[in-house]
Amino acid sequence: MKIATWNVNSIRTRLEHITTWLQASQVDVLCLQETKVPDDKFPLQVFTDLGYHAAISGQKSYNGVAILSKLPPQQIDIGFTAILGTEVIPWDQQKRVLSLAVNDLRIVNLYVPNGSAVGSEKYIYKLGWLKVLGTYLATVLKQFPHLVVCGDFNVAPQDIDIHDPTGREKEVMATDAERLALQAAITDLGLADAFRKFTPEGGHFSWWDYRAAAFRRNLGWRIDHIYLSPMLYSRAIACFIDKEPRTWEQPSDHTPVIVEL
Numbered sequence: 001m002k003i004a005t006w007n008v009n010s011i012r013t014r015l016e017h018i019t020t021w022l023q024a025s026q027v028d029v030l031c032l033q034e035t036k037v038p039d040d041k042f043p044l045q046v047f048t049d050l051g052y053h054a055a056i057s058g059q060k061s062y063n064g065v066a067i068l069s070k071l072p073p074q075q076i077d078i079g080f081t082a083i084l085g086t087e088v089i090p091w092d093q094q095k096r097v098l099s100l101a102v103n104d105l106r107i108v109n110l111y112v113p114n115g116s117a118v119g120s121e122k123y124i125y126k127l128g129w130l131k132v133l134g135t136y137l138a139t140v141l142k143q144f145p146h147l148v149v150c151g152d153f154n155v156a157p158q159d160i161d162i163h164d165p166t167g168r169e170k171e172v173m174a175t176d177a178e179r180l181a182l183q184a185a186i187t188d189l190g191l192a193d194a195f196r197k198f199t200p201e202g203g204h205f206s207w208w209d210y211r212a213a214a215f216r217r218n219l220g221w222r223i224d225h226i227y228l229s230p231m232l233y234s235r236a237i238a239c240f241i242d243k244e245p246r247t248w249e250q251p252s253d254h255t256p257v258i259v260e261l
Helices: 015-025 044-049 086-092 121-143 176-185 194-198
Strands: 002-007 029-033 053-057 065-069 074-078 097-102 105-111 147-152 224-228 238-241 257-260
Touching (some): 029 105, 029 147, 065 097, 105 121, 121 147, 121 176, 147 257, 194 257, 224 257
Antiparallel strands (some): 053 065, 074 097, 147 224
16 A cells, blocks of 8 residues: 655645646555645545545645545544544644544544744744644554554654754754654654655655755755554555655645555
């Protein structure tokens, strides 16, 4: 089974890119972030025609997540609230969490807040959001041991995940507080980074700023990840970043990451 994650930075703007890539890659599941469209405007029929079922959770102009699956999805849960209850409703106002079951797998698709600037309200919100995420995933993992957690995490876990880590301690997406929060929410639960199982060296990125010819110069960050529970980690046979869509005209600033089980 092939599972991919891709922040498409507007599904309507990137619709042709997504359909072209799906037909070429033939992934079984594609998790999308930043769809930036309310549910009633989601281009559902386009993906149905390609043989995919769609689970969606969107909002106008911002955020939004979706999961496309060749197999019919089961038990679709939207947001933290579906698992943790009404006390976390404030953390679900932004559409950032979507999960479902496919065969024996539970797949969680995330769009982690960016944080804007260190010390800002959005940065504090991001740290709080990651704390809630840890509680959410700990609960999910108890019910579903075959767990895939993927998405745009807006955190570079290590210095090798940044083209130039100089001064990263003061830069959003790379501060110690964000890395520790990600660790507590993900790796402390036993979930492991699938990409690093096969590629331990640096220089591999999934996001490049649109400015300063960052992609051409490979001035990127690896902030799009796929994490696997121990039972699935042993079943992973490949995980890679597909840079080709970033070369296309008017691309997303992110590119797909794929794991094969």
